[in-house]
Amino acid sequence: MTLSLRATYRIQFHKDYTLYDAILLVPYLKKLGISHIYASPLLASASGSLHGYDTISWDFIDPERGGEEGLLALVETLRAHDMGLILDIVPNHMTTNPQNAWWQDVLQHGRGSQYAYYFDIDWSVSAEQETHKIILPFLEKPLGDILEDQKIRVSYQEDTRSFAIAYEDKIFPLAPESLSYDQKEFFTGRFSPETVEGKSNLLALLQKQHYQLVWWQNAGDLLNWRRFFDVTALIALRMERPEVFARTHAYVFELYRRGLIDGLRIDHVDGLLLPAQYCQDLVQALNALTPERPENLRNTPFIFVEKILSSGEHLPKNWPVSGTTGYDFLEQASLLLHHPAGEEKLNAVWARLGPHPYDKVMRAARDEKLNSSFYKMFQDLAQSLTECFPSEQDITPHAVACVLREVLLAFPVYRTYFSETNLNEQSRAYLSAACEHAKKTLPAHLIPLLMALKNLLTQASEPGSGGKSFQDMFVHLTAPLVAKSGEDTAFYRYDRLLSRNEVGTDPAIFSKGIEVFHQTNLSRLASHPQAMLCTATHDHKRGEDGRARLTVLSEPEANWAEVVALWFEKNKALHTQGSADSPVSKADEFFFYQTLISAWPVDTGEFSGLPKRLEMYLTKALRERGLKTSWADPDTRYEESCQQFVGQFLKISFFKDLTAFVDRISPAAALNSLTQVILRFTVPGVPDLYQGREGWDFSLVDPDNRRPVDYSRLGKDLESDNSLAALASSWRDGRIKQHLICKLLKLRENYPQLFVKPRYEVVSVQGELADHVVAFQCVSADMKMLVIATRFGLSLSMDDALRSHTKGWGATHLSLPEGEESGEWESILWGNTFKSSSAFGLDHFYGSVPFDVLIASR
Secondary structure: OOOOOOOEEEEOOEOOEOHHHHHHHHHHHHHHOOOEEEEOOOEOEOOOOOOOOOEOOOOOEOHHHOHHHHHHHHHHHHHHOOOEEEEEEOOOEEEOOOOOHHHHHHHHHHHHOOOOOOEOEOOOOOOOOOOOOEEEEEEOOOHHHHHHOOOEEEEEEOOOOEEEEEEOOEEEEOOHHHOOOOOHHHHHHHOOOOOHHHHHHHHHHHHOOOEEEEEHHHHHHHOOEOEEOOEEEEEEEOOOOHHHHHHHHHHHHHHHHOOOOOEEEEOOHHHOOOHHHHHHHHHHHHHHHHHHOOHHHOOOOEEEEOOOOOOOOOOOOOOOOOEEOOHHHHHHHHHHHOOHHHHHHHHHHHHOOOOOOHHHHHHHHHHHHHOOOOHHHHHHHHHHHHOOOOHHHOOOHHHHHHHHHHHHHHOOOOOOOEEOOEEOHHHHHHHHHHHHHHHOOOOHHHHHHHHHHHHHHHEOOOOOOOOOOHHHHHHHHHHHHHHHHHHHHHHHHOOOOHHHOOOOOOOOOOOOOHHHHHHHHHHHHHHOOOOEEOOOOOOOOEOHHHHHHHHHHHOHHHOHHHHHHHHHHHOHHHHHOOOOOOOOOHHHHHHHHHHHHHHOOOOHHHHHHHHHHHHHHHHHHHHHHOOOOOOOOOOHHHHHHHHHHHHHHOOOOHHHHHHHHHHHHHHHHHHHHHHHHHHHOOOOOEEEEEOOOOOOOOOEOOOHHHOOOOHHHHHHHHHOOOOHHHHHHOHHHOHHHHHHHHHHHHHHHHOHHHOOOOEEEEOEEEEOOHHHEEEEEEEOOOEEEEEEEEOOHHHHOEOOOOOEOOHHHHHEEEEOOOOOOOEEEEEOOOOOEEEEOOEEEOHHHEOEOOOEEEEEEO
């Protein structure tokens, strides 16, 4: 019997939570109903890494995480419980940490290194250089100042028995040809930074290396190798080269062959030059190894790609993968739960406070990034495109740059993809949309050039003198540009409603109706029925239940516009208590209110840790926002003003106002949370549960969302034997969420036929509360499941036991699909049974928790 994929559980492994620790967790996960642990990267990473995305070697499991011995022990326990393991790998990049031996070899030997073409380095010679130099923007000041401060030394490395340049915690190896002395004492003495002669010799030595140390602020202007986004600690790999693919994946494939892993999660697939080819090669290699796996583990390998799908975008058909990691479902559920009636009022509130439409916020952020983090990438691309035109056409680099900038500012997706030699149909449409938008902003004389560039970007191109084609350069620019300017910048600036600002979402879109929700489910069932479904990840901006609470602010009954106006007035005096020349902006204040609402604990015992959590979060958020302060140019006075401003909220009478407001909207927020759970565990796809999120999740962005999980408490909670109705009365302790997940996973285990390519049928709802109810059926040959979920809870007269007391339920009913009208239904949540007809009344929801999942034989 092969191991089926029922549900995944994401665990962040690091030195303080190892593979051995997870062994103790397996019985709990089994009882919860999980089929596979979904592990963060386990390959060797930089010492102390808390995430594992900074790979130093592809050849072994990180010892800090337990090593291969720990993996063997964990997998043995998993197999004993009929469970499996999905492994996260990072094919796009490795770290520039000195522990990365491949990178150090490239620094030491330059273009002559055997790994020189493993990394995405531009080995062409610039006009300013006589030889190939790798730009290393790791200095805190210009080189002259660093030498003056005596912060660079020649040091002897005992472990490698060689000399190197030492700067703070970084080690840069010396080129062998640059060494003329081999006696340690004399050598280091000649380059002593304390003497004039030593400084001169040190500078001369630096000039003989295959790299050039520069000030970090100049990275965007000078860098000649591709980073992960704008993170200089991570250098991109050339995974499109067959030898790089084979070398990096050899150990991973061996883990699969031996039955230690059952599938892979591919981090940042859009960073790869040829993602379709990569996925095809990956699947081909794994399939070839499948017959060598243990007999009971020879099912098709699971491959999930971390891919942000924009509105209406779908995975290319030539990617042979199980699906995405689930950001698209997060967006699907979010759009469903936001009330469209709240959009106009929230638009008006935001219009008085900040830079208004999201497209303008995003455009400004992209423009900033093109002038900073991605300046050289942009200029190199513009130059490459200019060289495509004959000189007699009189097309200047400046004109090309102007046109290209407008296309990039309007580009609607992460990147384009090729099918053979041309853009695929979907990518062609997105490029056309960007060009049409650019037409509106460009002067008339540049429109012919725009059309010419569009034609160029539609066709595959050959590498230029720099070793890269302009198409390569284009796709490697758009993905990080869209990500950094969007989720890492504009998402912190556009504060209309922060529950719509999450990785994988489009904040410009406020809500979508029930019909769109159903259509998305049908599309996923048809194309990728095993795609992951998530609502929380290690990268989320706000916890899933914090977002669910903020979503309530979209409901007219929340009176959010009026409430926040009163708060602005009440806290007006606090603006004068911070730094006099750094008053807190109204937009930031609005951001702070929403942040507090989303993070406000339901357990009073958690308030003690809130101030410190907020302090860390606000510094990061304000710098990512990049308006009054930033990572590159921090304004600590403004940051202190903001910290003091928010700190006062926890000390004055406003604390009671905030608590009262959160209490008022909390039953509706809990309903949103539980609706998210029901939908994630019943719609087509494979539900993913991020560590600990079977309990309430009011976390903020990392590192807050990666705090240790109290598994002891979760284990005891799961052991408690209460009915769901009883748990609803004490919903603040989170057990209702955990037990609901457990019940739904038990359903998936007992009736797999309802979840493996079922027939999905939309159930229409009529009556007074029709817009509040989302209903559908999943039908197999012998069983059917009816799911009834509820949204917009503030107008449902909910009490503190999550029971609805609106009389509208008596005037609301479902119209079951023809042929499925009659029969006896059993509620797997509440235990009661129903005789149904073509009109399935919902009057029993009056005085009850208004959702249900029912099953019946056919």
